[in-house]
Amino acid sequence: MRADAERNAGKLRAAAAELFQERGLQVPLKEIARRAGVSHGTLYNLFGSRETLIDEVVADLAADRLDEVAKYALACEDAWDGFAYYIEKICELQATDPALADVLSGRYPGAERLMTLCGRASDAATRIIERAQRTGTLRPDFTGEDLAFTFGAVALLARAGADAAPDAWRRSIAFLLDGLRTEAARHPLPVGPATPQQVYEVLGRLTGTP
Amino acid sequence: MRADAERNAGKLRAAAAELFQERGLQVPLKEIARRAGVSHGTLYNLFGSRETLIDEVVADLAADRLDEVAKYALACEDAWDGFAYYIEKICELQATDPALADVLSGRYPGAERLMTLCGRASDAATRIIERAQRTGTLRPDFTGEDLAFTFGAVALLARAGADAAPDAWRRSIAFLLDGLRTEAARHPLPVGPATPQQVYEVLGRLTGTP
DNA sequence: AATTAACTTGACCATTGGGTCAACTTGGCT
């Protein structure tokens, strides 16, 4: 790769990192090129598709933060505290970084590292959920798919409120957490759990991914 | 008004009613004209703006259903049952009718009847909430603004899942309701309640209204 | 310094959305 191409790729990665973090993974590619001070033709040239760019730019940053939250949650002595910490922290990450929220939606099948990452986060969530259920504090009818929907919805709420009400989502989460304790459960749930396939499709429409 | 204009207005109202109900209040005006079998120029001619059309088409249908749900909720002997019924039913309406969901977002300031309607729904919600709080079953820190955010988020979830998982939102609501009972409350909420102004802005961004 | 392959550019294509308006068509009155 020629030196100028390398330089441009760097500028594009930097611009993309900024814009992804500010406005999510769907920012117009032309705008990324604009901020990088480069023609959009060059962007297509060097990366080919949005997903390649995402994969190069977003994966590492997101991975560290997600793994760390999961690790800390599993390290809590109290399983419920770990679970509550996990929910709150992931929602906080989503609120402050729309790119990370989009990563968790798992809607970029072409971005391999991203999907790996999303899968790892999903596994961690399952472990955290099951641990809390084993200790009897988290209601047994709550599933990883329920969590995914929650994350998806809160991500939108947090993004919508970023300017006007940046912490509004915290109240919603607090209400929800109180309803997730075993002793809060009142009735059997009205419908059965969703399947991973359903989660995939719903989050797709929720985030407007084609 | 000339007879052919009257006829076209009728066709446009009918097409708009269909499309609003299927896909929400933001459907392209040109598509409404297309379905009505009329040029989009005529639509602009007869209605001038999207909001005029909305006001003529959506208000009455939505009003009846909203009022009825509120009335029934307030008529329940058990205040909690009324509250739970209200939440579930409004979410169900939003799930089956995106237009109604958009009405509740209160984001069409130019549509007077719609805004009146939205205000009336909001008043009813307040009464239902306060009644349940007076009987001690609904936690006292839950506000009408919290309810508005809930409705906004569930509306999106329900719309996103309309095809793939049409009832997925019911589980989320069930968890939330369990967390809204007085005895479920564990800690003080992490942040204070939102203001109506904040609700307005957040729902605007949530629904993508400019 | 000359050559050439790699790279960049911006004009161009298409699509989708809101919105306008001159030119045509037609309802309804005399």
Place this chain on the structure above:
DNA sequence: AGCCAAGTTGACCCAATGGTCAAGTTAATT
């Protein structure tokens, strides 16, 4: 029947956005 205002039409404008490519530029090698 004939006229004209009322009404309709679709071509046209704009701004975004995704995407392609011929022509021009430049880095690196000989």
